[in-house]
Amino acid sequence: MADAPTDEPTHRALGLTDDEYGMIRDRLGREPNHLELAMYSVMWSEHCSYKSSRIHLRRFPTEAPWVLVGPGEGAGVVDVGDGIAAAIRIESHNHPSAIEPYQGAATGVGGILRDIFSMGARPIAVMDPLRLGPLDDARSRWIAEGVVAGISGYGNSVGVPTVGGETVFDECYADNPLVNVLCLGIMPSERLVLGRAEGPGNLAVLLGSTTGRDGIGGVSVLASAGFSDDEADAQKRPSVQVGDPYEEKRLIEACLELLERNLAVGVQDLGGAGITCATAETAAKGGSGMDVWVDTVPQREPNMEPFEVMTSESQERMLAIVEPAQLDAVLEIAERWEIRANVIGRVNDSGCLRVFDREGGDLLGDVPAVSLEDEAPLYDRPREEPADLAERRADSADALAAPDDPGADLLELLCDTSWVWSQYDHMLFLNTVEGPGGDAAVLRLKHPTTGEDTGRGLALTTDGNHLWGAVDPRRGAAMTVAESVMNLAVVGARPLALVNCLNFGNPEHPEVMWQLSESVDGITEALAAFGFPCIGGNVSLYNESRGRDIDPTPVIGVLGVVDQLTTPPPGTRLVEGGRLVLVGGADPALSGSAWAASRGHRGRGELPSFDPAAVAAAAEAVRELVAAGLVLGAHDVARGGVALTLAEMSVRSGVGFTAARLAGHANLFGESSGRAVLCVDPDQLRVVLDVLDARGVPHQRIGVAGGDRLVVKDQFDLALDHATAVWRDRLPDTLGTGTTQG
Amino acid sequence: MTFDVVVDVQLRPGIADPQGATIERALPALGFEGVRGVGVGKSIRFTVEADDEAGARALVQDMCDRFLTNPVIEDATVSLRAAQTAG
């Protein structure tokens, strides 16, 4: 071996514990050298190995007849009919975005796209759920502008539409924004590709960008450590990577072409842990080993050390496993798309990842591939419910004083997010029937090869609610799944599969691990009740700033299908003269609501009761009504309660309403699950009510749409003009008209 | 000979410069008073081989005219000097 055995401080400096160091020594039967330690440190980092969360993630239901690939691969894949498979994945890029908002968000988009096209699917849509600090804070505004500009700059240029997401502002995300990104791709079912390095003698071809020092230590240092403003953390900043959407665009076209022509045995993206991860993962999954020749990797900077080459996270790179006979054809495609392609190694049958300085040269490192990939430590970290939980739960928001002016409280909740999504190309590929700003995006489903319209649609929603999570992470997570299901229902879609991005605080805090475990249980219970599986996820821990953990924020993405897409969904709107029907039964409890938070009441009391069977029945009835064309407008009830639902329908369509039978502020602002407001043509009202009755779904006629005022009898009476201006101007007035970032 | 070249590309006078204007508006808010005439452009750096400085200058000017700037909206200022050779 080239290096002398390392002394103890090295492994600690790399983020490995003494116990982990011992495990490595035992596995190798000798002392690891520095290169090997560096490879273990990135592969066994929280970010790559999920060592703190894996034990919990196993509880998700992951199977259904339509699931082609479940969790554990680059992306989950489901059969959506007509010979089409859909690949979907969600990820976080929280910590990089806190440091360099533009590039952090941009490279987040780049990374998720590679996960999708490495499966053989063409990315057709991105969603960006964002959680940012309060707008009255200058740094949070800088982060908000940079993140949005980064998603816009990268996503638009790489040529994948951003069709939706969320924008949430809250003080718990100051200095630690949550920048999650979801990508959906489609492919002909027969093209499904898995990242496998099979067949000794096959070549490992590195495609795309050069390898530099950017991102070295990124996964272990950046993603696994909290931030403060002190000097030591400032030192970590050089790890930020810079995205190149033009390189990625050519990489997408080249990789899809070589998969379409069957020229690769497997393809793997280079994400966290770079070449180490891609080679170890493909070798481990293929039951083989891999030789890597460091000098063949195109390097951006002189004098890079082997460990730097092996762990760099430079962006826009892919690894293809290619039979020698196909190499020339692969190189030809690469040349046509003007991307670099270099053979950097060869599949072997040793089961080991062997790193050489050059082909036939010195062996620098030699470790079992599975030990990097599958044998990372698994921690069941201590978890403990908060000591004051009982006391907190006893403090209900229902005891808060009723508002003097509910209309004023409602106006505070209104926020048009088009400032964000008008900066994203959301129309490319001519699929976007319902774009950002609605409850769920709806896309035409065209065959990925022939372009033939199937007459059906795919629907996508992302949802999260940290205020619910702070009160009760378990029920809050279940309610989030319910919100996704209802968001799909109002556009006429039924759910097929869920992915999740679990954003939590420091896992070394037992309360955070309790939150995580509870959230997993909540999602699991909801999925069992709703009858669809989880096919992938991502965990982001250490989301904390100045020693404070963020509220538990599981973000849910659900893919649904619209069986017949002949007209656009009714949308979040009112139509003059339409009758308003509130679907679903309510528990008028205010704890966890946005209204309660506006009174400083957070993380206390108990969430509204939750009956998943009732939610499922209500959602299915709404979906049927929408699909049958019996509804003029439809919007789910979630954050802000029925009051915000009605107000959003009103300002988005420019039609007022007069409602009654919503006595007390709890009926206005309570956020009980499984509800939606429908706007129904008076001539269709009887039919709609009959359907709801037949399904046993509770419902209430609450008023009529029309006029130029927003009125709830005995509660508030607002001018539509005023409400619209407040809604429309909130973000532009705060964030200004443009940014000079990027 | 090798020359170090910096091409400074700026918008031509009279062409709207929204980035410059935005920065100029933002500076007083941060306490920087008295700043006027902010212009945002780009700088392009490279080395070029030529027989002498005049030759290098002619070559770079041609690049600017045909490729590095859009003369409809941009002007370029070329800075050029002989590169320090090692040893």
Added chain:
Amino acid sequence: MAADIAVIRFPGTNCEFDVVEALGSVGATGRVVFHDETSLGVADAVVVAGGFAHGDYLRPGAIARFSPIMDAVRSFAEQGGPVLGICNGFQVLTEAHLLPGALQKNAGLKFRCGEATLRVETARSAITNRATVGDLLRIPINHFEGNYTCDDDTLAELRADDRIVVRYVDNPNGSVDDIAGICNAGRNVVGLMPHPERAMHELLGSTDGRVMFESLLSAAGVDLSPIG
């Protein structure tokens, strides 16, 4: 036989297949031609599709203009063949000097994606010969550098020669004189910032792009069945 339209694809172009789909819906065949080709083949018209050719690095269109296929596009245009540059394609055509002026960053310094309303200003162009002056068309925009600019003489000439093809009703980007599209002196080369291919289907919210593609086919001498 269906009209054959060459749709130019540079590395970084991303609207080429959308244009092909749109052409298909007016009965024409879009044929994607890669930038490294030197011939357009037998084409009735050319569309330079939108996207980010060469990443928009240096300036949008600055590198694309030197691609091998651009010589063929230039001679096709010089012989009077209809050429439509959409969005990034418009930027490429100005950089290639097939159209005057330039496209700068939007006045609002933001990328803008959304619907725009255009007023048809002349029926004498390759994309409006089947429209009527004053028609209002709802066509999406999607750009960061769509702010059309030119010197005063050029603007005067564009106005005098009736070469402003469409104007924005509500200017989204600061374009001089609300210009959304212009044509060359021969009226066969048109640059258009908005995306008519995104307005071809009821499900997508507008079918107002059809008249532009139908006009393009007319300009190419393709016999269109009577339209209502």
